[in-house]
Amino acid sequence: MIEGQPLPHYQPLIDTATGRIAGYEAFARLRRDNGEVVSAGPLFNSTDVEQHELLQLDRTVRRLALEHFQATPAGFLSLNISPKWLAQVSLEAPLPSLSLLEEVGLPAEQVVFEIAGLEGDPDRLKEVVARYHEAGIRVAVDDFGTGYSMLDQVIALEPDFLKLDIQLLHSATGGSRNSSDFVKSLALVAEKSGCWIIAEGVETEEHLHFALDCGARYVQGYLFGAAQESFVPEDTFQPLFSHLRDQYVQSKLAERGRLRELRLSLSGLFRELREWLDRGGKPEQLRAPAQYPWLLRFFLCDAYGTQISPNYEWTGEWWQQDPRYLDHNWSWRPYFYRILAASGEDRVILSNRYRDASSNRQCMTSGLFIDDGRHLLLVDIDVGRLRP
Template identity: 65%
Template sequence: MFTGQPLPYFQPLIDTATGRIAGYEALARLRDDEGNVRSAGPLFTDPATPQEDLLELDRSIRRQALERFRDTPEGFLSLNISPAWISQLQPGKPLPSLQLLEEMGIASDQVVFEITELQGSIEQLREVVQRYRAAGIRIAIDDFGAGYSMLDRVLALEPDILKLDIQLFRQAAAGNGNSGDFVRALALMAEKSGCWIIAEGVETEQELHFALECGARYVQGYLFGQPAENFLPSEAVQQQFSRMRDHYVHAKLAEREKLAHLRRSLAELFAELRQWLQQGAQPARLPDPRNYPWLLRCFLCDAEGTQISPNFDWRDGAWQTDPRYLDHNWSWRPYFYQILAEAGEDSRVILSNRYRDATTNQYCMTSGLFIDDSRHLLLVDIDASAL
């Protein structure tokens, strides 16, 4: 049994294209006799709370949220739906949530049902989700990226919206480990499958910048608004968001300028390397790496990607020759597709995207230039962390 008066609180979701409040997520709260409000969330994960009490609480919050939203018809309302309740539904019977929308006269395209977890029977969940979608309701999945079994269930449900797992998102935005690349890959997968991304838990401008980098359609978090009992004007944070979005764009332009500077430096390096090759390719006469602090190594391949020279690595204050990779073919490496596709353009320096080298565990970039009428490919590995 829970104590306190159930009531919904609403947290805004900001449309990154406009900076306006596009909708709200309804969150469960309890108000005690002294007027203090606390989250009801812990009750839903407490095994000591009877399921019938939780169902009563859930339905009370949902009805109140829809009643409040009906008087504020702009935007959309996101409601949490637990598979635990869905598993109790009888096949073919009317769905209570759809009946509630019809009773209140709320258009289905103004509602998002957010699946809060992906447990239980996936077949039963998929059948109910299909009925929701047939009624015009959009489907979101929460905590995307958490749990090893998430991806197959996401593919089975074909949601419209994916909410990035808040803990994973924050680790990625902070630059912890490999989480950034992982979240970017998840966001790219979502984009390719036609899903919109919501980044929740956005509390700092750094986290907002990472959300924008991931292509998030909506952002949600204390940076723009804490959950509250009342709705805000749709333009309440528009100026704040626009200012921060401008900061992000300027930061990206600065990155582009750094990249342009790198390309100019690479052009100078390749000119020196071509001269070095013409003069006999003696390791001791390689360019001074102090002029190129990001330089890891250089080597030569034929036009098909087979290495025909040793690696020349700068280590311990001197150039070192490493013949272990002679006759290795690198054409299968993802960054090589981009470089090999430019065969025939002798004068153009090609630069790969950043990648993690499996041998050294470093984040690298590879730059290439075709020489000798495209018979040979001169390659340089770059330490991305030094840029």
Template identity: 70%
Template sequence: MITGQPLPYFQPLIDTATGRIAGYEALARLRHDDGRIVSAGPLFTDPRTPAHDLLELDRTIRKLALERFRDNPGGFLTLNISPQWIGQLQPNKPLPSLQLLAEIGLAPEQIVFEITELQGDIDQLREVVKRYREAGIRIAIDDFGAGYSMLDRVLALEPDILKLDIQLFRQAASGNGNSGDFVRALALMAEKSGCWIIAEGVETEQELHFALECGARYVQGYLFAKPEENFLPERAVEAQFSALRDHYVSSKLAERAQLAKLRAQLTELFGLLNNWLSTGARPEDLPAHANYPWLLRCFLCDAHGTQISPNYEWQQERWQADPHYLDHNWSWRPYFYQILAEAGEDSRVILSNRYRDATTNQYCMTSGLFIDNSRHLLLVDIDLDAI
């Protein structure tokens, strides 16, 4: 039996394009006799809670949230909906949620149904989602990125919004491990699929910066507002968000200035390396490593991407030649075609995207320049941690 009075709390979603509150997520709470407010969320994952009691709680919270939101001046409301309840619906019967919207008098266009899990009959779920969408309701997928094997089910539902898994998002925003690249890849996939991204659990400026870097359309979290019983004015956090966004832009401009400095250093380095090649290419004659501490290695390829020189790497406080990669062809690497496009008399220094180097397990970029009338390609690998 569930104890406590059910009530909805509301946490705002901030539109990153305007800094204004664009909508709210309705969250289930219980008020106890002593006045304590506790989250009802754990009940939905506790197998000891009777399914009938959960269904009643879910419907009560949903009805109260919709009634409260009906008097809100605008925006949208997201409601969690479990496939567990969808699985109990009878085919071709009216959908209770649509009936409830009509009863309360809310336009479906103001509602987002947030699918909280993707277990169960995907065909039935897809059919119900289709009916919701035909009525004008938008569909969001919660915890996107948490269940990698569920990607096919996400694609099958063709959602309008993807909410990044909060634990994965926080790990990625902290800069630990490979999760940052993984989340960026998920966000890019979402963008190409026409989905908007919601980043929830944003509690720090660093997490906001990462959300913006991922192209999040909406952000949600304690950095701006905790879940509350009442709604906030639309512009309640606009000034705060604007200041944080300006700080983000400033940090990106600083990164751009750093990149411009690196390009200037690379131009200088390529000049020295070109001269070094023409005077015998002895490892001991390479430029002083102290002047370019980010330089991992340099090597020469032919115009087709086949390596024709050893790798020259800084090891044990001196430059050493490593012949292991002679005759390897690197034309399959994305950066090769970036550089190839710039080949010619006015060839310029090109930088690849960031990647993890398989040999050193370091985050790197590769830069290249065609030389000798585009007959040879001079490449250098850059250690990003040293910049």
């Protein structure tokens, strides 16, 4: 038996373009007899509560939230809908959520249905989502990147929003480069599929910066307030967001400055290596790379990307030659065509970060065509040794 009076609480979603509140997500709460308000979330994962009680609680909170939101002049309300309930409704009859929305009288464009998990019959779920879209309601997929959020199912549903999983977001900002790259890849998938990203669980400035890196259109989390029983003016968090956004921009400008310094250093390194090659390219004539502590290795390819020299790697005392990659062709690397496009411009091109297979380090590669485009000089950079 569920104890307490059901009621909704609302957490704001901040529009990263304006810093204003763009909408709210509604959460189920229970008010105990002593006045204490507790989350009803754990009940939905409990085996001790009957499903019909949970369904009644869910619909009661949903109705209250819609009725409360009618007084809000703008923005949208995001309501969680469990695939468990969707699996039980009849597709021959009007969908309960659509009927409820019609009863309350809130415009469909002010509502987002947030589907938490994609378990169940994917064809049935796709049909339900299509009916939501026909009614003018936007759809979000929660916990994208984990659990049941299969990529192929997500693409098939054609949602309007994808919510990055909170645990992935926290892992990505907790020092895990793999998690960071994975989340950014998910965000890129969302962008390519025409979805807007919502980053939830934004609790720190670092979380916000990473969400902005991912191109998040909306952010929500304790950094901008916990869920509350009432709505607040839309510009409540605008000063705070503007300050944090300006800090983010400053950090990006500083990062750009560091990349500019790196390119200048690379220009000097390429100049030294070209002079060394002009003198015959003898290993014993190579200088210690004291000015370039980030240098992992360099090597020479022909114009088509096939390696024609060994790898030259500095051990800390001498240059070591590694011939294992002779005749390997690197034209499949994404950076190759960026360098090719800059051929003849004498510009230093930098790749995106990637994990180097032989050293297991985070690397970038820079390249320059030399000898009138007959050869390609490539330098691998140890990102971990760059100036922070």
